[in-house]
Amino acid sequence: MQNATPLTTKAQATRQRFLDAAVASLIECGVARTTTLEVQRRCGASRGALLHHFPTHAALLSATIAELVRRNDEAVRRAESAMSHIENPVERAVRTLASMSVQPAYLAELELWGAARTDPDLQAAVRSAERDARIERERVVDSLFSAIVDNPNYAAVKALSIAFLRGLSLSSVLVSHPEHDQRLIGQWIWAVEALLQTPAQS
Structure with missing residues (x-):
């Protein structure tokens, strides 16, 4: 023993x-x-x-997701510290997530999603790994948006922000326009502020 x-x-x-x-x-x-x-x-x-x-190859790749999520969490913390001078909590949260979403570990995770589209074994493995990682990811995002979590439209803000930044990350792989991306992020912050002031849909 x-x-x-x-x-x-x-x-x-x-x-x-x-x-x-x-x-x-x-x-x-x-x-x-x-x-x-x-x-x-x-x-x-x-x-x-x-x-x-x-x-299997699929088991190896799916196992990397937890490590990628951990690295993305670290990237969020570094970005959050770098954005601490931004007073508006919504802008700070969005820009922190935007900074994380162009990091190599995040792009690698998205690439795994793309590869899983035509690989049933990898797709099943990635889905399982992502379910396990979702709780940690939700915790990180909720922490960033802590100032607005009680807003009735918060769930929509969170889901749409993640989808927007995911799309921005994928487009940056082929075309790099930092100034254009920053304008889009600014417009998204404006849209979030407007949504937070809109009555929740039933």
């Missing part, structure tokens, strides 16, 4: 090495080139060790 804890700790460390390698590959190379062989190469580990922790 004395060897059980070290073996468990070693196994956890090995699993984390695979995850770190997979996340790094996703960010640097994209989904198509993040193969099990590439992750194995980056870790310098055996094929058997990789398959022990992640029996």
Whole structure:
């Protein structure tokens, strides 16, 4: 029994090495080139060790979502600190999320979604992983919008803000227009303020 804890700790460390390698590959190379062989190469580990922790390619990729969410959470905290000078809480929240949504970890997560469209196994795995990550993501967003969570239109503001920024992130992959994006973000902040002052729809 004395060897059980070290073996468990070693196994956890090995699993984390695979995850770190997979996340790094996703960010640097994209989904198509993040193969099990590439992750194995980056870790310098055996094929058997990789398959022990992640029996399939889909299982490996879906497992990276929790790590990507963790990194995105860290990006939110850094952005929140950088935006602390903005007095308007709605503007501060939107701009914080906008800053996070162009980070490599967030774009890698969206790329996984796109790849899952035509891969049933990956789609099932990603859906499951995203369900598990949703609670943490909701907590982070609610914390950013804490000043307006009691507004009757808050649920709409939250959902639409996430959808807007997700779309902005995807468009930035092909076309980079920072000034145009900043204008759109400013217009979205205006729209949110207007929505918050509108009677809630029944």
